[in-house]
Amino acid sequence: MYGQIVRDGLVNVTGIEDLGLTSPVLQRTSDAFFKEISPFLLHFGMFVPTIIGQCTPEQQAKWLPLAMDLKIIGTYAQTELGHGTFIRGLETTATYDASTEQFILKTPKLSSYKWWAGGLGKTANHCIVLAQLYTKGVCHGPHPFIVQIRDTETHMPLPGIKVGEIGPKLGFNTADNGFLGFEDFRIPRENLMMKNAQVTKDGTYVKVARHGKLTYGTMVFVRVMLVSDMAYCLAKAVTIAVRYSAVRRQSQPKPDQPEPQVLDYLTQQHKLFICISTAHAMKLTSTWLWNTFTGVLADMRDGNTDTLPELHALSSCLKAISTSDTSALIEQCRFACGGHGYMYSSNLPALYSFATATRTYEGDYTVLLLQTARFLVKSWEQMDEGKPLTPTLAYLEQSRNGSQVSWDDSPEGIVRGFDAVAAGRIGACVKSIRKHINNGMDYEDAWQMTTVQLVGAAEAHCRAVICRVYRDETARLTAGCSPGVKAVLDQLSTLYLLYWALERTGDLLRFSSLSERDIENLQARYEALLLKIRPNAVGLVDAFDFRDEVLMSTLGSYDGRVYERLMEEALKTPLNREPVSDSFHKYIKPMMQGKL
Numbered sequence: 001m002y003g004q005i006v007r008d009g010l011v012n013v014t015g016i017e018d019l020g021l022t023s024p025v026l027q028r029t030s031d032a033f034f035k036e037i038s039p040f041l042l043h044f045g046m047f048v049p050t051i052i053g054q055c056t057p058e059q060q061a062k063w064l065p066l067a068m069d070l071k072i073i074g075t076y077a078q079t080e081l082g083h084g085t086f087i088r089g090l091e092t093t094a095t096y097d098a099s100t101e102q103f104i105l106k107t108p109k110l111s112s113y114k115w116w117a118g119g120l121g122k123t124a125n126h127c128i129v130l131a132q133l134y135t136k137g138v139c140h141g142p143h144p145f146i147v148q149i150r151d152t153e154t155h156m157p158l159p160g161i162k163v164g165e166i167g168p169k170l171g172f173n174t175a176d177n178g179f180l181g182f183e184d185f186r187i188p189r190e191n192l193m194m195k196n197a198q199v200t201k202d203g204t205y206v207k208v209a210r211h212g213k214l215t216y217g218t219m220v221f222v223r224v225m226l227v228s229d230m231a232y233c234l235a236k237a238v239t240i241a242v243r244y245s246a247v248r249r250q251s252q253p254k255p256d257q258p259e260p261q262v263l264d265y266l267t268q269q270h271k272l273f274i275c276i277s278t279a280h281a282m283k284l285t286s287t288w289l290w291n292t293f294t295g296v297l298a299d300m301r302d303g304n305t306d307t308l309p310e311l312h313a314l315s316s317c318l319k320a321i322s323t324s325d326t327s328a329l330i331e332q333c334r335f336a337c338g339g340h341g342y343m344y345s346s347n348l349p350a351l352y353s354f355a356t357a358t359r360t361y362e363g364d365y366t367v368l369l370l371q372t373a374r375f376l377v378k379s380w381e382q383m384d385e386g387k388p389l390t391p392t393l394a395y396l397e398q399s400r401n402g403s404q405v406s407w408d409d410s411p412e413g414i415v416r417g418f419d420a421v422a423a424g425r426i427g428a429c430v431k432s433i434r435k436h437i438n439n440g441m442d443y444e445d446a447w448q449m450t451t452v453q454l455v456g457a458a459e460a461h462c463r464a465v466i467c468r469v470y471r472d473e474t475a476r477l478t479a480g481c482s483p484g485v486k487a488v489l490d491q492l493s494t495l496y497l498l499y500w501a502l503e504r505t506g507d508l509l510r511f512s513s514l515s516e517r518d519i520e521n522l523q524a525r526y527e528a529l530l531l532k533i534r535p536n537a538v539g540l541v542d543a544f545d546f547r548d549e550v551l552m553s554t555l556g557s558y559d560g561r562v563y564e565r566l567m568e569e570a571l572k573t574p575l576n577r578e579p580v581s582d583s584f585h586k587y588i589k590p591m592m593q594g595k596l
């Protein structure tokens with residue numbers, strides 16, 4: 001299994017590199033090789049971006065060509081057995097020895113061992129290691145180091161290195177996630193990645209970057225990328241589920257009628273059409289986020305880090321919500337396919353196991369939403385002090401006078417409704433924190449007592465951002481489309497708004513003038529829209545344009561030969577090589593004969 005996945009991975013990487021293909025094609029072409037994950041994912045996904053983001057030009061000149069030519073294979077080892085979220089609590093140390101101009105790496109306890117890095121177990125010979133930097137007896141916090149861990153000729157672990165694979169997981173079982181321990185392992189001073197901080201030969205620590213969190217830059221980049229990855233992953237899952245639902249016929253609602261396509265059931269449309277809308281919503285939002293990200297990078301190149309906090313807040317909540325929504329909706333796609341959706345050959349289990357992992361890695365869902373909440377509360381307090389708000393928080397102004405937003409069920413009105421919900425929930429959090437403080441709590445305890453509400457406020461803010469971006473970008477991009485295409489894409493964006501308005505009626509009743517009758521109207525409009533989308537459902541997923549080789553699904557292939565493909569895959573199962581398993585003769589027959 002591992003050998004084959006490495007072979008496929010190299011064919012994929014070297015083949016595409018030779019063809020000089022761009023990342024979208026890389027993304028689609030890669031998926032034609034793996035149902036799960038390549039052991040080389042972290043090399044290109046984090047090792048190379050960290051060299052670019054954390055190394056000086058001189059260091060890049062040394063390491064980047066080696067990495068891009070696959071002369072070294074890397075990964076990103078930050079998480080430890082004992083710490084993942086709390087980076088400032090990482091236990092691996094890098095202590096500078098000025099007499100030899102080296103750092104000494106140590107994992108002092110079992111809990112200090114690096115754990116999880118993709119490709120670390122058996123594939124990588126280098127890695128980025130986040131370690132607490134000590135020099136002249138002072139700890140300067142977590143810093144990135146580039147560390148060779150295996151001999152590039154023999155691939156044997158270097159002396160002082162303990163490395164191996166962490167074992168089976170829910171998914172990602174071809175990712176070769178590993179563990180790594182250091183026993184007084186020495187690396188040259190130059191292996192500290194010195195773009196944001198340096199250590200001179202005599203051990204003097206020099207802070208270069210104005211912002212203390214630029215070390216975390218790779219995580220922001222990956223979070224931004226993951227939003228796009230989620231759109232792509234969900235689009236594959238809903239392509240499989242909609243195509244299968246068009247082929248599958250089941251039950252007999254009317255005695256004199258043939259069994260209908262299950263796609264004709266309104267409940268099936270309710271399960272699946274939000275998945276089509278969400279794939280579009282996340283793709284458009286990810287492009288908007290990417291443009292925001294590149295804008296902040298440009299500002300930072302000019303020495304201006306003022307826009308970084310908003311980018312951190314946006315990337316955190318959009319990564320959390322996109323991965324959470326995608327995990328839930330891919331599972332919904334599986335549910336929609338009945339028993340055959342549970343077959344590994346459907347590819348829905350593998351898509352689910354990938355998506356649900358993203359809810360955790362690169363920042364746990366709750367933790368990242370609390371990071372966004374921290375920014376929202378600070379923004380509210382700045383608004384109270386009369387300071388200007390950042391663009392994505394302009395809606396807070398509407399809540400300043402505390403008046404309730406009047407409900408308007410037009411698409412723009414619903415977007416304003418979500419703004420009102422976000423503003424109201426943030427305001428409620430601020431009120432809760434202040435109440436606890438007035439009752440004698442310190443700020444940290446008052447914050448902790450409000451965290452359940454804070455997570456909800458961050459989710460509401462993120463939903464409001466997605467709704468607004470999805471609607472605005474759809475309007476902008478369909479301006480030049482044919483009326484037919486515009487109508488269908490408008491239906492999808494309206495469906496997203498109606499779906500989430502119905503999911504959040506409690507909040508809308510609390511923070512707008514929404515009435516019971518309005519809710520009835522929303523429900524009726526939603527159901528009517530499902531029926532309108534039905535005729536275009538298969539065309540909409542075909543438009544995602546996944547080749548069968550990329551979908552890798554017995555249920556989602558373009559020709560619809562579902563039952564033939566299921567049987568073809570079943571007959572390939574090793575257990576079907578012989579009519580009678582040798583376990584019969586070894587165990588079952590003796591048992592039947594009372595001889596066990």
Ligand SMILES: CCCCCCCC/C=C\CCCC(=O)SCCNC(=O)CCNC(=O)[C@H](O)C(C)(C)COP(=O)(O)OP(=O)(O)OC[C@H]1O[C@@H](n2cnc3c(N)ncnc32)[C@H](O)[C@@H]1OP(=O)(O)O
Binds near residue numbers: 085225363364374
């Ligand atoms: C081709 C591309 C392909 C991409 C796809 C690749 C897929 C690869 C597959 C799998 C890889 C998985 C890899 C990993 O999982 S790597 C490990 C990821 N780990 C994490 O994400 C850890 C999450 N934890 C954190 O981010 C932080 O610990 C924290 C939760 C933010 C808390 O940190 P800390 O306690 O230091 O921070 P505070 O809460 O006290 O905040 C201090 C101030 O710093 C600001 N801050 C925090 N983080 C950032 C950041 N990333 N960027 C900018 N600013 C940040 C925070 O807002 C506070 O600011 P303030 O002004 O409010 O004080």
Ligand SMILES: Cc1cc2nc3c(=O)[nH]c(=O)nc-3n(C[C@H](O)[C@H](O)[C@H](O)COP(=O)(O)OP(=O)(O)OC[C@H]3O[C@@H](n4cnc5c(N)ncnc54)[C@H](O)[C@@H]3O)c2cc1C
Binds near residue numbers: 042076077085115172
């Ligand atoms: C498939 C996969 C691949 C991975 N690949 C890599 C990799 O290549 N490199 C790497 O370095 N890491 C990798 N990781 C590790 C990943 O980054 C961590 O698992 C993730 O950051 C979460 O940290 P944790 O596991 O310590 O969970 P914890 O933070 O211990 O979370 C446990 C629980 O505590 C809660 N919690 C934690 N802190 C707070 C808080 N402040 N407030 C409220 N609740 C809190 C969480 O919400 C969660 O419910 C990978 C993980 C997975 C699953």
